[in-house]
Amino acid sequence: MAANRKWKPDFWFWLTVVITLVLLVFLAYPLFTLFIRAFQNGADGSFSLDNFVRFFSKNYYKRGLKNSMIIGFSVTGLAVLIGAPLAYLMATYKFKGSRVIDILIIISLLSPPFIGAYSWVLLLGRSGFLSDLFAKAGIRLPSIYGLGGIIFVLTLKLYPFIYIYMKGALKKIDVSLIEASESLGCTPVKKVFTVVIPLVLPTLLAGALMVFMNAIADFGTPMVLGEGLNALSTMVYTEYINEIGGNSNFSAAIACIMVVITMVFLGAQQYVINRKSYTMSSLKPIKKQKFTGIGGVFAHIGAYVILAFSIIPHITVLVTSFLKTEGKMFRQGFSLDSYRTVFSSLARPVLNTYKYCLAAIVVIVILGMFVAYVSTRKKNVLTRFIDAVTMFPYVLPGAVLGLTLLMAFNKPPMVLSGTSVIIVIALVIRRLPYTLRSSTAIMYQLSPSVEEASISLGCGPVKTFFRITAHMMLPGVLSGAILSWVTVINELSASFILYSSRTITMSVSVYQQVVRMEYGTAGAIATILTLTTILSLFIFFKVSGSSEVDL
Amino acid sequence: MSIRISAEHVVKKYENGKVTVIPDLSLVIKDGEFFTLLGPSGCGKTTFLRILAGFNTLEGGRILFDDTVMNDVPAQKRNIGMVFQNYAIFPHLTVRQNVEFGLKQRKISGEELKKRVDEILKIVKIEEFADRLPDRLSGGQQQRVALARAIVISPSVLLMDEPLSNLDAKLRIEMRTTIRELQKKVGITTVYVTHDQEEALAISDRIAVMKLGELQQIGQPMEIYLRPYNTFVATFIGFSNLFRGTVRMENGRPAVVLNEDCVLHVPDLDESVEDGQEVIVSMRPNEFHYADRGLRVRVISSTFLGQNMSYKVAFENALAVELEDENELTEPMNYLERKLNAGDTACIMPMENKANVFTADGARSLIKGVTIYGGE
Numbered sequence: 001m002a003a004n005r006k007w008k009p010d011f012w013f014w015l016t017v018v019i020t021l022v023l024l025v026f027l028a029y030p031l032f033t034l035f036i037r038a039f040q041n042g043a044d045g046s047f048s049l050d051n052f053v054r055f056f057s058k059n060y061y062k063r064g065l066k067n068s069m070i071i072g073f074s075v076t077g078l079a080v081l082i083g084a085p086l087a088y089l090m091a092t093y094k095f096k097g098s099r100v101i102d103i104l105i106i107i108s109l110l111s112p113p114f115i116g117a118y119s120w121v122l123l124l125g126r127s128g129f130l131s132d133l134f135a136k137a138g139i140r141l142p143s144i145y146g147l148g149g150i151i152f153v154l155t156l157k158l159y160p161f162i163y164i165y166m167k168g169a170l171k172k173i174d175v176s177l178i179e180a181s182e183s184l185g186c187t188p189v190k191k192v193f194t195v196v197i198p199l200v201l202p203t204l205l206a207g208a209l210m211v212f213m214n215a216i217a218d219f220g221t222p223m224v225l226g227e228g229l230n231a232l233s234t235m236v237y238t239e240y241i242n243e244i245g246g247n248s249n250f251s252a253a254i255a256c257i258m259v260v261i262t263m264v265f266l267g268a269q270q271y272v273i274n275r276k277s278y279t280m281s282s283l284k285p286i287k288k289q290k291f292t293g294i295g296g297v298f299a300h301i302g303a304y305v306i307l308a309f310s311i312i313p314h315i316t317v318l319v320t321s322f323l324k325t326e327g328k329m330f331r332q333g334f335s336l337d338s339y340r341t342v343f344s345s346l347a348r349p350v351l352n353t354y355k356y357c358l359a360a361i362v363v364i365v366i367l368g369m370f371v372a373y374v375s376t377r378k379k380n381v382l383t384r385f386i387d388a389v390t391m392f393p394y395v396l397p398g399a400v401l402g403l404t405l406l407m408a409f410n411k412p413p414m415v416l417s418g419t420s421v422i423i424v425i426a427l428v429i430r431r432l433p434y435t436l437r438s439s440t441a442i443m444y445q446l447s448p449s450v451e452e453a454s455i456s457l458g459c460g461p462v463k464t465f466f467r468i469t470a471h472m473m474l475p476g477v478l479s480g481a482i483l484s485w486v487t488v489i490n491e492l493s494a495s496f497i498l499y500s501s502r503t504i505t506m507s508v509s510v511y512q513q514v515v516r517m518e519y520g521t522a523g524a525i526a527t528i529l530t531l532t533t534i535l536s537l538f539i540f541f542k543v544s545g546s547s548e549v550d551l
Numbered sequence: 552m553s554i555r556i557s558a559e560h561v562v563k564k565y566e567n568g569k570v571t572v573i574p575d576l577s578l579v580i581k582d583g584e585f586f587t588l589l590g591p592s593g594c595g596k597t598t599f600l601r602i603l604a605g606f607n608t609l610e611g612g613r614i615l616f617d618d619t620v621m622n623d624v625p626a627q628k629r630n631i632g633m634v635f636q637n638y639a640i641f642p643h644l645t646v647r648q649n650v651e652f653g654l655k656q657r658k659i660s661g662e663e664l665k666k667r668v669d670e671i672l673k674i675v676k677i678e679e680f681a682d683r684l685p686d687r688l689s690g691g692q693q694q695r696v697a698l699a700r701a702i703v704i705s706p707s708v709l710l711m712d713e714p715l716s717n718l719d720a721k722l723r724i725e726m727r728t729t730i731r732e733l734q735k736k737v738g739i740t741t742v743y744v745t746h747d748q749e750e751a752l753a754i755s756d757r758i759a760v761m762k763l764g765e766l767q768q769i770g771q772p773m774e775i776y777l778r779p780y781n782t783f784v785a786t787f788i789g790f791s792n793l794f795r796g797t798v799r800m801e802n803g804r805p806a807v808v809l810n811e812d813c814v815l816h817v818p819d820l821d822e823s824v825e826d827g828q829e830v831i832v833s834m835r836p837n838e839f840h841y842a843d844r845g846l847r848v849r850v851i852s853s854t855f856l857g858q859n860m861s862y863k864v865a866f867e868n869a870l871a872v873e874l875e876d877e878n879e880l881t882e883p884m885n886y887l888e889r890k891l892n893a894g895d896t897a898c899i900m901p902m903e904n905k906a907n908v909f910t911a912d913g914a915r916s917l918i919k920g921v922t923i924y925g926g927e
């Protein structure tokens with residue numbers, strides 16, 4: 001007897017196999033190539049540590065590493081110092097215009113990456129608007145170029161991570177914990193250090209890690225402000241360009257070093273979080289208090305000043321895009337010249353961006369739903385492999401990802417370099433960990449019994465996925481997709497390595513215009529990008545019905 | 552069409568065979584019967600129900616609906632109606648669309664669809680919510696939708712896994728009456744899972760008591776309550792006081808000796824009992840009366856329960872089997888002979904004809920005709 005049901009490969013099995021194959025080809029294989037190349041001698045292809053020896057024996061490269069570390073740590077430190085207190089104030093006190101502040105901070109985080117860099121050049125660079133103004137008054141403003149400027153600009157760009165993470169965590173603290181500490185005689189300052197900080201520490205660390213990884217991965221800012229100063233992210237690119245014709249072994253090695261650094265920090269953060277995490281679910285969230293006295297005035301001024309610094313780049317971009325231009329010079333008065341130029345001769349990057357990003361989003365949504373489903377409902381060896389591999393892009397700086405894909409797909413049988421496909425792949429991979437994290441979270445909230453109810457009513461498992469599960473996932477997946485959309489239209493560092501003249505995107509184009517000092521058209525494209533971002537965020541807030549983003 | 556369900560030597564293992572949850576389970580659920588699986592948490596009730604539904608594989612044995620082996624039939628082809636603990640209503644469909652869902656899978660449309668849906672909505676009294684989305688319904692209303700959705704497809708079997716446990720006490724009783732009446736009206740074979748023994752006694756035609764994946768007893772509610780097959784059933788269904796005793800042959804007839812003042816002439820003792828055999832006697836809290844001689848009890852505490860007085864007691868001259876709870880006596884208020892306070896002592900006698908007698912390990916009843924599968 002014991003006529004057990006024989007295992008037969010079903011739809012989900014084949015789907016899992018297909019996903020696994022896709023990930024093997026487009027993620028595991030390129031990474032493997034990168035790794036191998038890094039350990040190969042450029043001249044004869046033999047395995048050696050030559051590339052790493054070369055890196056660590058030349059001051060030029062060591063300086064790049066040091067610069068990246070300085071940038072990473074300073075930006076993280078400063079971002080925490082700005083973002084955390086701001087979040088605390090906004091979460092515990094009633095602020096005038098707090099909703100506007102929130103939205104502006106989110107926009108400044110999600111806006112095109114090096115807009116900050118170049119608008120600060122317009123303001124504080126050589127013959128910049130503000131530096132000229134102050135110079136007339138006999139004041140010399142500090143230079144925006146070099147390490148200091150990079151750190152300044154990146155801090156302003158990245159502190160929103162800390163702000164958003166911290167505000168989320170503070171919302172989850174139960175007010176009774178704080179009341180308890182007050183009733184035990186804690187002073188307000190002591191309360192923050194003994195109760196609040198320990199509780200939000202894991203979140204703070206997660207935010208700090210995001211800032212750190214973004215700071216050392218950032219590519220546009222050091223390119224624009226560095227003036228020859230090198231960092232790991234720019235070296236990956238410049239060494240790749242210099243090596244052209246060779247096998248890019250050396251830039252592969254630099255890329256590996258970057259990946260190792262991010263992995264070390266990820267590991268350290270996980271270690272601390274695992275030892276110190278609390279699950280909190282707030283029954284009684286902190287109630288916002290009213291400001292009393294002069295402290296409130298100062299707090300408002302402080303917050304508005306920080307916000308002003310975040311928004312200035314966008315305003316600068318907007319204004320320059322409407323300035324009258326003559327060649328590379330700005331003239332008195334306003335005009336739509338820059339936009340005319342964009343639409344007559346630079347329409348391609350705009351269209352490309354929308355096309356590629358739309359394609360990427362479609363793939364992201366479909367892949368996200370399928371992977372989330374199989375990895376929560378159909379666990380097996382393959383899905384565990386999928387889970388592990390899809391987290392990898394998290395530690396891959398954009399430039400490294402670009403390089404990786406280029407190295408893997410620039411020779412037969414798969415020549416994708418210079419095509420739009422490779423850019424779409426890069427965009428999909430960059431968003432993969434975030435997409436999956438949000439869609440798996442959605443899956444975990446859906447009770448399997450709803451699907452079983454459908455099956456028991458006679459609707460087969462595959463049909464049930466499309467008729468029931470997908471429907472229930474859709475609202476969450478869509479709002480995640482809008483966020484992905486916002487981040488991929490602004491993607492620069494991977495596209496920068498992967499683009500060709502035919503496949504150029506808006507953010508790359510802005511960079512090119514900046515390098516050519518065509519600030520008017522740069523401003524126009526950047527404004528289009530920013531407007532798209534703002535519009536998309538607006539839709540996101542409407543669709544998700546919340547004023548928070550999960551990054 | 553309702554059907555008979557047979558489980559033959561069903562084996563269920565989890566974690567690739569490392570954990571055996573059901574070692575060997577056989578039972579038959581009769582056509583049209585309301586059959587309840589009852590047992591402590593983790594004993595495998597849900598697991599077995601899901602085997603019937605086709606959501607769990609089985610590692611041995613067979614499941615038959617009437618004479619058809621169901622092992623290889625996927626869940627969507629089994630024609631079952633299932634009601635879940637968390638209702639599992641489709642959140643993006645209205646009440647009507649939820650109920651229509653299964654019929655549409657069966658390619659029923661137009662007039663007949665509407666007729667059948669309207670009819671069932673009326674029966675479960677939710678017709679006025681037909682066009683609402685489920686998130687605007689109360690728990691009880693959602694459960695009615697789930698019930699309607701399961702029944703409207705005229706399934707061969709209705710499976711329900713603790714459908715009432717998310718409802719408050721009053722609604723639970725109301726809903727269980729609804730379920731019971733509906734089941735009788737439709738005459739559908741129903742398998743119901745609960746760990747609420749009172750619910751099981753009230754609602755079922757027959758109950759299967761389970762423990763650690765093994766069947767302890769199957770029978771009608773009265774049978775199980777009055778003639779438990781082993782001490783697990785005796786103590787799991789309602790409360791029982793257990794005593795150690797010895798069999799003594801008196802004039803060729805066996806009696807059970809708890810102590811010299813308390814010799815019980817239990818009727819219907821099995822012929823197999825021998826002189827000197829150690830046994831366990833179980834008595835319900837209300838199966839005692841006051842006496843001059845017998846069991847001496849000291850009252851530890853007393854609780855007034857409205858219709859009854861309940862006493863926690865210690866037995867002073869009998870070997871009570873250690874239980875998790877303390878031993879218990881109850882006395883209906885209208886028969887209250889005297890009110891005892893903490894520290895008082897009294898003498899009581901068990902009612903001989905109510906006593907249940909088990910082997911010394913508590914595994915088997917020594918009352919004539921009491922078997923696991925009952926006197927079917």
Ligand SMILES: Nc1ncnc2c1ncn2[C@@H]1O[C@H](COP(=O)(O)OP(=O)(O)OP(=O)(O)O)[C@@H](O)[C@H]1O
Pocket residue numbers: 565566570572590591592593594595596597598599746
């Ligand atoms: N998917 C699974 N994998 C491994 N073990 C499982 C799985 N599902 C259930 N078990 C185990 O099988 C045993 C029986 O579980 P089951 O859910 O059938 O219990 P139950 O009788 O329904 O309990 P309850 O009254 O709490 O619902 C438990 O020990 C449980 O831990």
Ligand SMILES: [Mg+2]
Pocket residue numbers: 596597598712
């Ligand atoms: Mg259960």
